[in-house]
Amino acid sequence: MKEVVRDLLGVIGRVINFLFPFRLPQRIYRHMGFKGTFVFKIEKNKLRFINVRDVIANDIFYSGIFGNFEGETLRLWYEISKEVNGLVLDIGAHSGIYSLVAASANKQSSIVAFEPHPNNFDLLCRNIQINELSNITPDNRAISNKTGKVVFYNESRGNQPYGLTLINHRYVDPESSSISCATISFKEYLESNHKEQILSLVKLDIERAELIVLRDGIERIQKDQTIIFCEILDRESIFPIHSLFNKIDYVFINVNDKKKRLIYSGTSTEDLPEDLGPNWVILPKQIMESKNMKDLFLKFNSN
Numbered sequence: 106m107k108e109v110v111r112d113l114l115g116v117i118g119r120v121i122n123f124l125f126p127f128r129l130p131q132r133i134y135r136h137m138g139f140k141g142t143f144v145f146k147i148e149k150n151k152l153r154f155i156n157v158r159d160v161i162a163n164d165i166f167y168s169g170i171f172g173n174f175e176g177e178t179l180r181l182w183y184e185i186s187k188e189v190n191g192l193v194l195d196i197g198a199h200s201g202i203y204s205l206v207a208a209s210a211n212k213q214s215s216i217v218a219f220e221p222h223p224n225n226f227d228l229l230c231r232n233i234q235i236n237e238l239s240n241i242t243p244d245n246r247a248i249s250n251k252t253g254k255v256v257f258y259n260e261s262r263g264n265q266p267y268g269l270t271l272i273n274h275r276y277v278d279p280e281s282s283s284i285s286c287a288t289i290s291f292k293e294y295l296e297s298n299h300k301e302q303i304l305s306l307v308k309l310d311i312e313r314a315e316l317i318v319l320r321d322g323i324e325r326i327q328k329d330q331t332i333i334f335c336e337i338l339d340r341e342s343i344f345p346i347h348s349l350f351n352k353i354d355y356v357f358i359n360v361n362d363k364k365k366r367l368i369y370s371g372t373s374t375e376d377l378p379e380d381l382g383p384n385w386v387i388l389p390k391q392i393m394e395s396k397n398m399k400d401l402f403l404k405f406n407s408n
Contacts, residue, residue: 115139115158122167134167135160142235145170147183150209153235154202155228161202170206177367177405178360178384179206182308182334184401186210191303191329195219196248196318197310201229201241203334207306208238215302216240221247221257221286222269247271249288249314250321257286270312291322304329310336316345327353333387340381347374356393358386358402367405 118137121129129137138158143166144151156162164174171180179202186193186207191214195204198218207216218233218241220226226245233241249255249271257269259282269286295304304325309315315335319326326333337343347357351372359368361382370377372390392398 111138111158118167128169128172129167131164131168131173134163137167138163147206147209152205152209153232154205155200155231155235157228159200161200165202174202175362175384177362177365178334178382179203181360181367181386181401181405182206183210185306185332186214188397189214189305189332191215191305192217192299193306194248194304195308197308197312197336198229198243199225199310201232201243203308204229204241205232205236205238208236208241212240214240214305215242217242217244219244219246219248221245221288222259223284245287247286247288248291248294248311248318250290250317252289252293253287254285255288256283258283271314291318292325295322295325304331306332306334308334313338313342316342316349319346319349323349323353330389330392332389332392333385335385335387336383337385338383343377343381343385344374346385346387347372350387354390355387356390358388358393360384360386367402369402 114137116139118129118134119139138156140157142153142155144153145165147170154162154165156166161174164172182203183206187210189211193207193214193216195207195216195218198204198220201218204216204218207214218229220229220243226243230243233243247255247257255271257271259269309318311318315337335346337346356372357370359370359381361368361380362384363382364380368378368381
């Protein structure tokens, strides 16, 4: 009976979304998840996306691609993806929304999407397949600072697997399951597979393991002047990542998706506001000072 009610709510939500121009509030549509495929548009491009009653797909269906799921971050990712010519890595791809957006922005880009979680990887592959995108390569390994097999802890939210973390941090439930996944060192992967290709853009969302990966690849990041989109979940984790990039003349932009604003913190961690978003853009100071980038960030904060 419970499943029938959930299915019915999903049908009602889809009908409302189709018939009426207004957006349902998140507090209502979060009860209207459904299983199926839907279409969303970015400018003139149409993309298909699979919903398995998960938060990401549900947010995108009901609020739009630049809506309640990391909307400002995705919009900035899309704009920057238009400009890059080299390799794009989506590390911690989940179901692949960042990869799909990058592929939509730039059909000439070469994208590799890493996702070790078996269920999420299956969803990632299906999303690539239904969009017939030949410039995204899925990889079932995790990027780490070592190559081999590593125990990952399964972060579940409700009854739904959400992601994996190789860090047994304080938020991992002691009762949570764990699995062994294949990993490859960030540095080794780049040297073995893309030695001659420019690493243009990287997205990192690997549940508090970002620092160890960035340290492993920092020489290549500096050499290629790579732009990084990085999730930093804990305030105390900002400082070691800042320290790492200050040595190579990078600057930091915080993205507050809820308030739809960008906060430039440069190279300083002083006077950071309390209401920081979890997503950061870390980029070379030289790129940040270019006219195109200044105009882009000005456009975002003027909206």
